[in-house]
Amino acid sequence: MDAPPPVKTSAQTRPRSLSSKLDVERLRRDFPALAQMVNGRPLAYLDNAATSQKPLRVLDALRNYYEHDNANVHRGLHELSRRATDAYEGARARVATWIGASSPAEVIWTRGTTESINLVAASWGSANLKEGDEILVSDMEHHSNLVPWQLIAARTGAKLRFLELDDEGRLILDALPEILDGGRVRIAALSHVSNALGTINPIAEISKLLHEAGVLFLVDGAQGAAHHGVNVRELGVDFYACSGHKMCGPTGIGVLWGRRELLEGMPPYQGGGEMIDRVERDYSTWAALPHKFEAGTPNIAGTVGLHAAVDYLDEIGADAILAHEQALVAYALDRLREVPRVRLFGPSDPGERAGVVSFTVPEAHPHDVSTILDSEGIAIRAGHHCAQLVMRRFGVPATARASFYFYNTRDEVDRLVQGLETVRSVFGD
Amino acid sequence: MSSIPEPQLSSLYQELILEHYKRPRNRGELEGGTVEVHMRNPSCGDEIRLQLRVEGDAIMDLRFVGEGCAISQASVSMMTTVVKGGRLDDAMGLAKRFTEMMRGDPEAARDRSLKDLRAFQGVSKFPVRVKCALLGFDALQEAVKRARGTEGSPAVPGATP
Structure with a gap:
């Protein structure tokens, strides 16, 4: 009898078997x-790539927060503000552990994946891109990981390069060495999982190639974090963006994780309260990470709901x-x-x-x-x-x-x- | 149609609508067109290109090419059969009446001048599909405006064809 064919190992994560043990x-x-x-x-709800439904645990956390702890964060000396701040920063620490960040300071709260990517494109891009530079994306990208790069390319004179897809909707990675050999790519922005095709990209493998060429790597994890364990250090990426609402959390809360030294070198994305250190008439200095990137009253309840969602997903x-x-x-x-x-x-x-x-x-x-x-x-x-x-x-x-x-x-x-x-x-x- | 389980569904996918979807009328390129309009529905991707040959105040001929859902493509097809050979004013009147029907106006839905287009009445119960049904007449209204602009009848100052 013939031996079974060897199992391909190109996919980033492979289940032990195609069976479910969940109740x-x-x-x-x-x-x-x-x-x-x-x-x-x-109801047969088969639209989870758009948004997931929410478990009672998350709904209860939101209600509990608004019923008992609601206040603004980091600016009140009273009891409720202290509780709200603890909840807000506690959620950050929880997410940091969950995705394998070195420190909660590397976790920036955003409205979602789209804002996370826009933040990096606008902030990192404006400080680092110039005419002749290239941004590597792919034909697989959601518009949220494409249009922000088009916008910053138009402002800086950088150009977009594309990885193409094979007939099964996988990135053609054979083309990557030649693209990188040109020496002009500064950053690559690719999805962890394709929202339109379901393809899981071999992020760790791509990350190695990019880093050997000195190219930074942002991963659009909108479809990744929800369905997939994410450890940003193991993946070896530089930025990871994801959304709470696709992983049982509320809408309007998302995460940008970035390597600390990169985030520290980036200018603020938006100006306002909370993100400053000292304000003068004609200049200001910035708060330390992560608050430098969190202007204005944030989605506090959203972080509380996401905390509950992460706990829930972790248990499963x-x-x-x-x-x-x-x-x-x-x-x-x-x-x-x-x-x-x-x-x-x-x-x-x-x-x-x-x-x-x-x-x-x-x-x-x-x-x-x-x-x-x-x-x-x-x-x-x-x-x-x-x-x-x-x-x-x-x-x-x-x-x-x-x-x-x-x-x-x-x-x-x-x-x-x-x-x-x-x-x-x-x-x- | 007896196999369709939901009465709602059969009111949406009327026989006449499916028939126009499968065998669209006036589909293809128009020789000697005087006006051309592209129209798309960015959220769905429904798309048509409508060409008209306007002489004086009459739509002598019109044709379309496009792709999209059954509702959008059937509505364009049926629209062409109803306005072909008619006057611009009448076409604009039908467009207004059809739009009213799609917005749920029961009086418009009884208006016999809409002819077969009344088959689309059921679509008004499916709010997300209403814009699909309006694609054809939206394109027609734009085309008529342009035709009038170029011929200078009730010319809009500064309007470009």
């Missing part, structure tokens, strides 16, 4: 929003979450392949992707697919997923996208596939 029914009870009927059917375990998602993706890919003439996007190996399945059917436009599925209580996303370069690469205007989290089930995947039967019955000849 999903118990976990689902933590999410009130999942227990509702939509259009007469139980990042490995278990990814394994569950990959098991669902493997099942979904198998089931979707039964659908006549379906087109699937992204890596064919479920081990190389997170819980995202993008597809099209020839009978109907993705928007019509989404409307029909919605009539059966199934929530998916349809459109370009803020990744128009991905759509162009694969020659489609839009795709339908189902995206999973640890609370999704095989039964929901079955309903998705059955819903596509309805699509064919409405649109088929």
Whole structure:
């Protein structure tokens, strides 16, 4: 008998097996929003790449904060302000530990991944980029990891370079050495996980190549942190951006992690209260990290909610979450392949992707697919997923996208596939 | 259509709408067009290019190319059949009436001048899809404005074709 084929090891993280050990029914009870009927059917929420639902733990933390501790941070000497400040800085310390930061000072609170990336592009970019420099991105990027770089390129005269995608939606890394040999790339900005294709990029591997060439590396972790254990030191990156709302936290709170020496060398992003040391008529000096980058009253409650979310996710375990998602993706890919003439996007190996399945059917436009599925209580996303370069690469205007989290089930995947039967019955000849 | 489970859904995907989606009328390039308009729906990516041949105050011919959902493409197709050969004023009147119907005006929905376009009435119950249905008439109104601008009838000062 032949030996089994060797397992490829290109993907950053590979589950031990494509099976789930989670008690999903118990976990689902933590999410009130999942227990509702939509259009007469139980909600099947398969739009987690857009935003996740929130567990009671997070909702309770928000309510508790506003009921008992609400005050502004770092500026009141009274009891409530002290409690609010403790909660705010405690959340920072928790997130710092969770992502493997050396110090809480490396964790900057933002509105979300988009603001985190804009902060680096505007602040680091304005201080470091000049005409002739290059910024390396890829055709996989969400607009939030593309447009900020276009803006700073236009202001500094730097140019964007692109890594392209192979037919399975993976970065063509063979092209990287030649791009780096040109000696003009100053920073690379790539996603951890593609929101449109689900591809998990080999971040640690890319990081090594970039650093050998003296290039800084920002990772868009909007889809990474939620589904994947993140340790920024192990990944070896320089900046990591992520959003609370995609990982069970509230909307409007996000994280920029950066290496301390880089953050210290960067000018402020916005001016205002909290970010200053001394203010004179014609100049000011800046507060130390992390407050230098946190002008104005921050989203205090958001950090409290995110703290609760991180605790919750940690109890479930990042490995278990990814394994569950990959098991669902493997099942979904198998089931979707039964659908006549379906087109699937992204890596064919479920081990190389997170819980995202993008597809099209020839009978109907993705928007019509989404409307029909919605009539059966199934929530998916349809459109370009803020990744128009991905759509162009694969020659489609839009795709339908189902995206999973640890609370999704095989039964929901079955309903998705059955819903596509309805699509064919409405649109088929 | 009996296999469609939700009554709501069948009011959205009327037979007539699906028929225009699968067999669009007046689709393709127009020879000798006098006005051309591109219109897209940035949030969905629905997109059309509409060409008109306007002579005097009449739409002698019009054609479109585009891609997008069934609602958007069927609405453009049906719009072309209703305004083709008609006067600019009448086309603008229909555009206004159709828009009113899509915004939920029940009186507009009973207006027989809309003809087959009344099949889109059910779309007004799906707020996120209303803009898909309006794509064709939005493009038409823009085209008529340009046609009038270039021909100088009720000319808008400074308007560019």
